[in-house]
Amino acid sequence: MVEIKVRSRALVVLAALALLLAACGGDEADTTTTAAPATTAAPATTAAPATTAAPTTMAPPPEGDAVQGGLLYDKWWTVLGMEDPSGDSPIWARQTTNERSGTDTWRCKECHGWDYAGAQGAYGSGSHFTGFPGILGAQDKDPADVIAQISGQVDPDHDFSVLGDDAIADLAAFITTQLEDYSPYIDADTKAAVGGDTAAGESLYANTCAGCHGADGTALNFGDADDPEYVGTIAADNPWEFFHKVRFGQPGTPMPSAIALGWSIDDVLDVLAYAQTLPAE
Ligand code: HEC
Ligand code: HEC
Numbered sequence: 001m002v003e004i005k006v007r008s009r010a011l012v013v014l015a016a017l018a019l020l021l022a023a024c025g026g027d028e029a030d031t032t033t034t035a036a037p038a039t040t041a042a043p044a045t046t047a048a049p050a051t052t053a054a055p056t057t058m059a060p061p062p063e064g065d066a067v068q069g070g071l072l073y074d075k076w077w078t079v080l081g082m083e084d085p086s087g088d089s090p091i092w093a094r095q096t097t098n099e100r101s102g103t104d105t106w107r108c109k110e111c112h113g114w115d116y117a118g119a120q121g122a123y124g125s126g127s128h129f130t131g132f133p134g135i136l137g138a139q140d141k142d143p144a145d146v147i148a149q150i151s152g153q154v155d156p157d158h159d160f161s162v163l164g165d166d167a168i169a170d171l172a173a174f175i176t177t178q179l180e181d182y183s184p185y186i187d188a189d190t191k192a193a194v195g196g197d198t199a200a201g202e203s204l205y206a207n208t209c210a211g212c213h214g215a216d217g218t219a220l221n222f223g224d225a226d227d228p229e230y231v232g233t234i235a236a237d238n239p240w241e242f243f244h245k246v247r248f249g250q251p252g253t254p255m256p257s258a259i260a261l262g263w264s265i266d267d268v269l270d271v272l273a274y275a276q277t278l279p280a281e
Pocket of ligand 1: 107
């Protein structure tokens with residue numbers, strides 16, 4: 001029995017060898033074409049470990065979607081399709097200067113600003129002033145620490161865990177990879193764009209924005225008939241908000257994100273410079 005098995009195995013091996021020989025024994029052209037992939041494959045396999053090894057030696061990249069995080073920073077419940085939050089957010093009671101209440105007090109931007117600079121930036125005075133700090137200092141932090149802050153593990157009153165883990169990872173990705181200090185691009189006194197190329201902005205606007213907002217930016221009115229707000233209005237009155245909305249998009253609408261389109265900060269600055277020439281009222 002054992003002997004027969006060994007013999008039949010030997011036969012199978014012989015048969016396999018015969019097949020291999022038959023396959024390789026064709027004309028020489030075949031042999032060289034099968035050899036070619038083998039030599040090109042070799043560098044690929046040696047290159048692979050090098051590319052996979054690199055990330056393990058560096059800090060782990062954030063896992064979330066930074067563009068989604070930017071939209072959440074603007075108005076998370078609209079992005080997540082949740083009910084508008086009611087009552088004041090817990091930290092709100094630590095300030096008395098910003099007289100808003102309820103839903104607005106839950107927006108990240110209401111405390112930290114469109115410029116991410118909190119009381120050190122545009123919300124350092126006026127009706128939005130709270131005295132709360134910005135988040136620009138958090139850009140160099142480990143995403144895990146930013147997640148801990150957003151989910152209330154550092155300060156129990158700063159607990160946004162209702163957004164869920166995925167959304168908080170998106171916010172951490174936004175904060176650690178896409179925060180920008182807009183101050184070099186905006187004159188803080190006049191709010192005018194600094195150094196933008198209006199002609200370049202005009203063609204970017206015509207190709208990307210005019211389809212929805214109209215050639216002069218008045219096709220969509222974000223205000224009302226008596227007090228209209230157009231692209232030109234936001235560009236003139238709140239260039240920091242303009243930067244944020246154009247880079248990330250408008251929550252709950254199909255407005256595209258300039259980051260997702262591959263635009264640079266200078267592209268957005270060019271569109272801002274052009275939009276400041278459009279009708280504001
Ligand atoms: C009601 C005001 C308020 C809202 C809304 C708010 N924060 Fe904060 N945030 C604070 C305050 C105040 C601090 C300072 C630390 C503390 O007291 O918790 C802070 C700190 C932070 C920090 C740490 C900054 C640093 O330098 O390390 C991050 C990151 C942050 N917030 C992100 C967010 C995000 C994301 C949201 C929206 C989901 C948000 N915050 C909503 C008030 C707010
Ligand atoms: C697919 C359509 C679409 C495109 C393309 C589009 N937007 Fe929008 N945008 C919208 C909608 C819808 C709104 C919200 C309107 C509202 O709230 O009534 C909006 C809002 C805005 C706002 C103001 C948001 C606010 O509430 O203050 C600005 C500023 C803006 N868009 C600028 C731009 C610029 C600049 C471009 C081109 C880079 C652009 N948009 C491309 C649809 C679009």
